[in-house]
Amino acid sequence: EFKPLVFSGVQPTGNLHLGNYLGAIRKFVALQANNDCIYCVVDMHALTAQLVHEDMPGQIRSITAAFLAAGIDPEKHIVFNQSAVPQHAELAWIFNCVARIGWMNRMTQFKDKAGKDREQASLGLYAYPSLMAADILVYRATHVPVGDDQKQHLELTRDIAMKFNMDYMEHIRRAGYGIDITVGDEPVHAYFPMVEPLIDGPAPRVMSLRDGTKKMSKSDASDLSRINLLDDEENISKKIRKAKTDPDGLPSEIAGLAGRPEADNLVGIYAALADKSKADVLAAFGGQQFSVFKPALVDLAVHVLSPITGEMRRLMADPGHIDTVLRDGSARARARAEVTMKQVRDIIGF
Ligand code: ADP
Ligand code: NA
Known part of the structure; x- marks a missing residue:
């Protein structure tokens, strides 16, 4: 079986709110006791909706500060920012070729975020769930604590992993990188694990205080x-x-x-x-x-x-300290992601 490994990420866009805390960060903290955990500030995702950001370094530090303030230990676990580990983008390209357009067209978050004029949405916003799958699987992570709004993206992550495992089955076997897992009742020789979402508790989706039918969100104007x-x-x-x-x-x-x-x-x-x-x-x-x-x-x-x-x-009054934490975490994340990417390149034939 795959060794349990927890991965999750938060975008550096706007103020963190109670939904982020209860849906994500609080779970990140609790999971540290019994797991190896990797927590990421997903700055590349922040470009999907908006290219130019006023203060990207400040936003990245602010999410990092929230992680640390909530009780995440960056020495026992890993805290870093996504763009410092280019292996995420490399695996995302491969996953863009694995994922089917029909799968992406079913993503409700894209429909919500793209709004009425879908032709004007970025290709990045459309491919966002494929990068998210790469974020998780570049560490071959098995468990992902997130809010309920991310459930569909995690199902897509499983679909991508499954198709990669199936399509490259012979290559995976020949290279000797696979392990035998069961999916449902089926035995599968797998390179990537089937991730388990961790979405539970009394408030898996915190709603807006002004409108109980909308989720609490950074992007709400009010x-x-x-x-x-x-x-x-x-x-x-x-x-x-x-x-x-x-x-x-x-x-x-x-x-x-x-x-x-x-x-x-x-x-x-x-x-x-x-x-x-x-x-x-x-x-x-x-x-x-x-x-x-x-x-x-x-x-x-x-x-x-x-x-x-x-x-x-x-x-946040000591940005130098936060930058040191991120630099150290990024170096450790990069080393682990490169182990996976060497094998993936070998499986594909690059
Ligand atoms: P936002 O949706 O506000 O832009 P992110 O996409 O960066 O925030 O989400 C970061 C984490 O917070 C994700 O795990 C997401 O599922 C969780 N999350 C965001 N909003 C909520 C909410 N209203 N209730 C519960 N969890 C949430
Ligand atoms: Na979200």
């Missing part, structure tokens, strides 16, 4: 829609007080959240921050009004986030 990791107590309090709700109070049972996306979202956020289930939260607050629940949520959010915010600010 700052009131999200809690940023750099927001102070006053901002957090304002945003939660103004968060959209319906006129009813909190139900005592999960079933009472059905058809109430805003209420469901706030209960999910509370549960995730408190490390409890939604049922536990409703057992405590069922029957109460939002005028009681919201202040409790503000206190909890401030309690969890303010130490991270403080540490992020402290780290």
Whole structure:
């Protein structure tokens, strides 16, 4: 079997928010205890929607600072930025040739991000999931902690791995690089593993505070829609007080959240921050009004986030230190990625 290896990435575009924290970064931290982990600031992905960025180095440092402030250990694990390891782009080209256009056409994130005028979207935005597959598989990673919005991209990663394994099966066998795995009940001689998404917890998709049907996102025009990791107590309090709700109070049972996306979202956020289930939260607050629940949520959010915010600010005041962490992490990532790429080139015949 493949040795368990965790990989995930976050784009250096705009403010990190509570969705990034609960959907991704908090899981990154927890997984360190029992796994070898590689965490990446995916700066090449940041070009897919927008070519010119005001302060790319600052954005990269800010995500790195969030990783470190949340508790990622860059010495035991690897923290680096994608563009410093060109093997990602090299494998992505090969995957562009493995992936089928029909597969890419099914990607809902592309449809959302491209908007109405799809002819004007970049080829990079279209190929984004192929680069994401390369990010993961260039380390032959097996587990990927992400938010629920990335589920479809991970299915595509498995499809790409499977097609590569099948198409090059004889070459993989001849070179002696493969291992025997089972996929479903089928035995497969594989070079790339079938990645497992790690998408769980009470808030796998944190929704906007202004519209319970949209995910909380860096790209939402309204700052009131999200809690940023750099927001102070006053901002957090304002945003939660103004968060959209319906006129009813909190139900005592999960079933009472059905058809109430805003209420469901706030209960999910509370549960995730408190490390409890939604049922536990409703057992405590069922029957109460939002005028009681919201202040409790503000206190909890401030309690969890303010130490991270403080540490992020402290780290960002010393850019030299962050750059050293990234340089060291990139060198270690490059060495590991090159082991895979030497074998992949050999399998292909380059
Ligand atoms: P964004 O979608 O805000 O641009 P990224 O694409 O950089 O952020 O996502 C970084 C990580 O955060 C991914 O693992 C993604 O699944 C997760 N994530 C982003 N938004 C949310 C959300 N609203 N709820 C849960 N997880 C999220
Ligand atoms: Na995303």
